[in-house]
Amino acid sequence: MTMIFGVPLAVFMGQLMLGLINGAFYALLSLGLAVIFGLLKIINFAHGAMYMLGAFTTLLGMNYLGINYWAALIITPLIVGLFGMLIERVLLRRIAHLDHLYGLLLTFGLALIFEGTLVNFFGVSGARYPTPEALQGGFKLGFMFLPTYRAWVLGAALVVCLFTWYMIERTRLGAYLRAGTENPALMQAFGVNVPLLITLTYGFGVALAAFAGVLAAPLYPVSPTMGSNLLIVVFAVVVIGGMGSIIGAVLTGLGMGLIEGLTKVYYPEAASTVIFVVMILVLLIRPAGLFGKEA
Amino acid sequence: MMANSQTLTPSMKRQRRAGMRRYALYALLIGVGLVAPFVAYPVFLMKVLCFALFACAFNLLLGYAGLLSFGHAAFLSTGGYVTGYLLSSYPGITPELGILAGTLAGLVLGGVFGVLSIRRQGIYFAMVTLALAQLMFFVYVQAPFTGGEDGLHGVPRGDLFGVISLNSNLSMYYFVFAVFLIGFAVIQRAVHSPFGQVLKAIRENEPRAVSLGYNVDAYKLVAFIISAGLAALAGSTKTIVFQLASLTDASWHMSGEVILMTLLGGVGTLFGPALGAGLVVSLQHLLSQSPLGNWVSVVLGIIFVVCVLAFRSGIVGEINKMVRKNFK
Secondary structure, three states, X not given: OOEEOOEEHXXXXXXXXXXXXXXXXXXXXXXXXXXXXHHHXXXXXXXXXXXXXXXXXXXXXXXXXXXXXXXXXXXXXXXXHHHHHHHHHHOHHHHOOOOOHHHHHHHHHHHHHHHHHHHHHHOOOOEOOOOOHHHOOEEEOXXXXXXXXXXXXXXXXXXXXXXXXXXXXXXXXXXXXXXXXXXXXXXXXXXXXXXXXXXHHHHHHHHHHHHHHHHXXXXXXXXXXXXXXXXXXXXXXXXXXXXXXXXXXXXXHHHHHHHHHHHHHHOHHHOOOHHHHHHHHXXXXXXXXXXXXXX | OOOOHHHOOHHHHHHHHHHHHHHHHHHHHHHHHHHHHHOOOHHHHHHHHHHHHHHHHHHHHHHHHOOOOOOOHHHHHHHHHHHXXXXXXXXXXXXXXXXXXXXXXXXXXXXXXXXXXXXXXXXXXXXXXXXXXXXXXXXXXXXXXXXXXOOEOOOOOOEEOOOEEOOOHHHHHHHHHHHHHHHHHHHHHHXXXXXXXXXXXXXXXXXXXXXXXXXXXXXXXXXXXXHHHHHHHHHHHHHHHHOOEOHHHHOHHHHHHHHHHHXXXXXXXXXXXXXXHHHHHHHHHHHHOOOOHHHHHHHHHHHHHHHHHHOXXXXXXXXXXXXXXXXX
């Protein structure tokens, strides 16, 4: 059997694959955070809760309304995205003129409310969501076994990231968004409806989190606390990468997932902490983050 | 101080009167604190005092230096674990030495966290502190001396200075009250010193403070270390009171709770955080005994949202505003 530094190749590649999957989730979530931060200048602490709501909407949609996985891929981000827009219109807009730390605190409160409410109805143990039939099974690649669903998650996440990049960098709406990030007052003066743009942006960022939630539903137990622990890791990823660029957010997310996977192979005790350690190193060597611009 | 009262300007007189009023208020509150254990349940009061000190320590950073730390649970739990471990493993150690060791550990950890986190500002600062605290959480889950998921139980209260037994709740209470007063005095002195003035200047306008020649990072770091040390002091004391140290104190929920206490009571006021801590602890206590026991985090979340939307000065902040409006 082929060995890599004393670990069987199949195990090594399997862990690398798991790491890459985690990295795809980091990428999707940090991308949404970065998009929201760009225009609203707040860090959305409810992002993990939105990811969790995405998974729950998918689960409950199937259990009570018979909505299958493929429909959920579209419907869930729409529902959660609309919900996000409602939150922006009713709550976040009221504090937009204040110190942006208040946005962090408000969304933290929202996260507590959503999480606490669902814990009361569904407990913390979590429910299983079946893998859709078309994505069951896997490929034998000779050196490892690749489950179809994992390949799909990785592919879908990358396509969505690419789509987001295209939208922001290559379309007119994206140009508005970038201009709004630079100078919203001037945009407003040019007749662009900035408040609407902000609402849409928040909705879009939240929808990305919900999409990640749909992808996660068949992989991980669907539980009310699935989002908050993930979110803190994503915060570390955001600090490492900086929120300056989309490509940066995606690359950092995937990279951190890989590092985590590798740590699981060679030093499993540190797997839960390695990303934070990388964050410390980055803060020491390059405080602005790998792709960050601000000092 | 010794000046003839005829040479005082009206504004000096007003200041002197305000100072007198403040000291009268301190005396009144200390009096209340001394009588309190005969009126209310001492263990509950001790819990309030520990969290009040924790919130006041946190407020030194947020209210006076303008730094929102989302990782203060790390210091509370570090103080608790160090004190708990020492007192359970080495019976010769007296409680005050255990608390001293816990506080020192908090100061050291605060130095490390501070050096790392003040390299970033604003929202990044909050995220860095949160991530560092989560790192400590995972360390404490695995470390051999914390008891992992179970935590440390049956930490002996021991004899203060090897003489006074703390096993009675009443003597324990007066010890905790003394610790709180010491911690509060440190904060009061720090805030009303030139050091505190510079901190406020940094909060209001950091580039200006830099251009005036202040070493802003050094001031922030010192504030961070004091705040961390006092938070650890609160954690150490709490461990001795309840005779346990657990992961609850290390989780990010705890970092969020201390923010809520401070926000509810009044950010940047001396008494606000203590009042907020009292209210939040009482609320948790009341809810846990009612049918709504499972809804604590939802209720806290709602208070969070309401505070941020409509009540940003907090209770003491609002009272200060009213006083200023009516007595000027």
